[in-house]
Structures are given as C-alpha cells and as structure tokens.
Amino acid sequence: MGDLCDFSQLLARHGVRLTAVRLAVLDILGAAPRALRAAEILEMIRTRRQVNKVTVYRILDDFTHRGLLRRLILEGRVSHYELACEHHPPHPHFQCHLCREIQCLEPVPLIRMWTELQGPVGNRADQIDVRVKGLCHKCREIS
Amino acid sequence: MGDLCDFSQLLARHGVRLTAVRLAVLDILGAAPRALRAAEILEMIRTRRQVNKVTVYRILDDFTHRGLLRRLILEGRVSHYELACEHHPPHPHFQCHLCREIQCLEPVPLIRMWTELQGPVGNRADQIDVRVKGLCHKCREIS
DNA sequence: AATCGAAAATCAACTGAGTTGCAAGTATAA
DNA sequence: TTATACTTGCAACTCAGTTGATTTTCGATT
Ligand SMILES: [Mn+2]
Ligand SMILES: [Mn+2]
Ligand SMILES: [Zn+2]
Ligand SMILES: [Zn+2]
Numbered sequence: 001m002g003d004l005c006d007f008s009q010l011l012a013r014h015g016v017r018l019t020a021v022r023l024a025v026l027d028i029l030g031a032a033p034r035a036l037r038a039a040e041i042l043e044m045i046r047t048r049r050q051v052n053k054v055t056v057y058r059i060l061d062d063f064t065h066r067g068l069l070r071r072l073i074l075e076g077r078v079s080h081y082e083l084a085c086e087h088h089p090p091h092p093h094f095q096c097h098l099c100r101e102i103q104c105l106e107p108v109p110l111i112r113m114w115t116e117l118q119g120p121v122g123n124r125a126d127q128i129d130v131r132v133k134g135l136c137h138k139c140r141e142i143s
Numbered sequence: 144m145g146d147l148c149d150f151s152q153l154l155a156r157h158g159v160r161l162t163a164v165r166l167a168v169l170d171i172l173g174a175a176p177r178a179l180r181a182a183e184i185l186e187m188i189r190t191r192r193q194v195n196k197v198t199v200y201r202i203l204d205d206f207t208h209r210g211l212l213r214r215l216i217l218e219g220r221v222s223h224y225e226l227a228c229e230h231h232p233p234h235p236h237f238q239c240h241l242c243r244e245i246q247c248l249e250p251v252p253l254i255r256m257w258t259e260l261q262g263p264v265g266n267r268a269d270q271i272d273v274r275v276k277g278l279c280h281k282c283r284e285i286s
Numbered sequence: 287a288a289t290c291g292a293a294a295a296t297c298a299a300c301t302g303a304g305t306t307g308c309a310a311g312t313a314t315a316a
Numbered sequence: 317t318t319a320t321a322c323t324t325g326c327a328a329c330t331c332a333g334t335t336g337a338t339t340t341t342c343g344a345t346t
Contacts, residue, residue: 017313019323038303052325057304076216077303077332094262097269105262117273119237119248122280126240130260131272137265160342162294181332195296200333202294220303220332 004087005030014066021051025059026068026083034102035072035080035093074102074131092130098139105132147230148173157209164194168202169211169226177245178215178223178236217245217274233270239279241286248275 007026011018024045029036036044042056060081063069072080074095080102082088094103110117110128118125135143150169154161167188172179179187185199203224206212215223217238223245225231237246253260253271261268278286 017322019313021324053303054305054326055324058324061304073216073219076214076222077220079219079303092260094260094266094268096266103262103266105260108256108259113251113273116251117235117237117248117275118277119246119275120280122283123237123239123246123277124283125237125275125277127276129272129274129276130256131274132260132262132268133270133272134261134266134268137263140265140267160293162342164295196332197297197334198295204333222332 005083005085010068010085014068016062016066020049021045021055022059024048024051025056025063029069029081029083032082034104035074035082037078037080039078041081072102073129075100090127092132094132094134094136096136096139097133098135098143101136101138103136148226148228153211153228157211159205159209163192164188164198165202167191167194168199168206172212172224172226175225177247178217178225180221180223182221184224215245218243235273235275237275237277237279239282240276241278241282244279244281246279 005026007023007030008018010026011022016022025041028041028044038053038057038060041060042051042053045051045056060069060071060079064071064081067084069081070084070090072082072093074080074093082104084090089107091107092105094105095101108130110130114125114128117128148169150166150173151161153169154165159165168184171184171187181196181200181203184203185194185196188194188199203212203214203222207214207224210227212224213227213233215225215236217223217236225247227233232250234250235248237248238244251273253273257268257271260271
C-alpha cells in the first residue's frame, strides 16, 4: 500500500530526523491493508524492537499534525491511523458493527454536496468525512 | 427542537418506565439546539435534582440501543447525543476545529452514493455518517 | 395497608486509551 | 570536544466511561 512512498525522503522533506521508531511506524502503516490502532502499531513494532508506548503515541500525534498521517475517528475512544501521502487521498471508510473491522473505500466525489454541507452562512468547510456502517461480507456469511 | 414529541408517551411505547431522570434526559435533549455530551446532560439535570452519573450514562446507553437517541462519534473519547425520534431524522454534523462546537446540518440526499459506498461485494451498508470539519462563523470573525 | 419482586438509582472501585513532566540518552552543530 | 537540540523512556496521571454489588423506589398482589 505504501510501497510508492520513500519514507526517509518524506521525513527529510518535513525536517524530521529519521529514527528507527519513526521509520517503523511508516513502514507498518505503509504495508497495512487498513487503518490501524495505536496499540496495533505498538505491538507490531515490538516484534522487531523494544519501544515505549509514549514514543509511539507522540510520533503518531506529531505525524498527524504534520499532515503525514490521518487520524480516523470511527468509534469512541480508539483512534485509527493511515498514511496521508499523495498516493493515499482521503476516502470514506466502512466499519462492520459486528466484527468492528475497518475497510477503506474508494474516494467518492463530494463536490456537489460541498456547498450544502457548509451549513449556516459564514461557516468555512475544510474537510468532509464519510463513514459507512454495516455488516461486512465475512460477517454476513457467518450469520 | 423536541417540542413535537410526547416523551412520556414515547417511553410507554418502548415499555420503559417513566422516571424523573429519564424524562429529564429527553427534555434536555429535546430543548437543546445541538447534540450534547453526557457530562453536559448530567450537569443540566443537576440544576434541577441530585443524580448519579452512572444513572445518566446507563440511560443514555439504553436509549441509544433502543433507537431513541443517536450517539454521535465526532471526536475521540467523548460521545454526543441527540434525539432520534421521527421529527429528527439522521443528518450531517459540522464541527469547528477551533471552538470544537457542533452544529446540526440539514439532511442531504446520499442515495446516489449508497451503492458506491457499500464497498466490496457482499458488504451490507446500513448507515452513512457525514461529518464536516471547518471553521464556524463565530470563530471566523474573531480570527 | 402491608408485602413482595422487579426495575431503577446509588456508591465505590475500576478500566484503558491517551497525556504529562521530567530525566536520561543520542545525534547534530559549533 | 563541548554545547545544544532533539528523541526516548519512565512513572504517574487524566478522564470518559464501565462494572458489580447494594440500596431504594415502584407497581402489583394479597
Ligand atoms: Mn483508509
Ligand atoms: Mn444533530
Ligand atoms: Zn464484520
Ligand atoms: Zn468555532
């Protein structure tokens, strides 16, 4: 999924030092087929090296503010993260209400809704998030 | 906002006993111009009577599962609640990234996107949430 | 009116993702 | 090499929400 991005170059461009943990975070998210929770990323890094959770949380937060990652709020309390580089434009997400698994959906054009969604005169809309909830195909055939 | 609903009748129809706290929750949400956090609802009930937070959380959870309220996940950690009766169909929400305030927007037709948003064949989409982020008109004129 | 069982409210203790402040370590610059 | 800034680690904390056990209230039955 992220095999198109050169992460060390990406970090350099953002004026961020290349460190083992930072690269691991990007590698893992780049290889993931879906958005991941901080705890999942932490666990995956720990299969390679020892790391403190605070370090990972701080990196995720920093990268999000730099626009390198997107933080997805799909359910209460836990955030999910995904790459935000040019090869991964914003897109809607699907969450199964049974297995809670998250899927990335293809981008849909929202341009026609944009004006309507600005709401009361004077609001400035910067971003539109679309979240689909339902039953995924795996859970459908089980139940 | 909720002056159209007869709450005592609504509770009766759901086979739920009418109690002071339950009615207060519905009254408050019915009068609110926007979705409220549990802590806000709790505080507002406490201007009238003494009540434990667990009671309020349990009522909000119960009402949500009965489909009497909608729980909105708009930012991490805190949920917002709004009435889900027939006078208040699902609709998009706007959140200002500066003051964090939430506004309800008019419903928009999503029917054209529905098929696209089902995603991989076999998924069943039940619900589409639209969330707009930006700068509200109040915060715009300040900054 | 007194009794009883179910539903509702309370209390204290807990959960867990995420945060904070500060100390220790490591890389870059002078 | 030494000074400096940046990065990581550790421990303690926060806070919305949850849990389980106990007490209170309600509505029915006798
Ligand atoms: Mn995605
Ligand atoms: Mn609303
Ligand atoms: Zn599923
Ligand atoms: Zn605002």
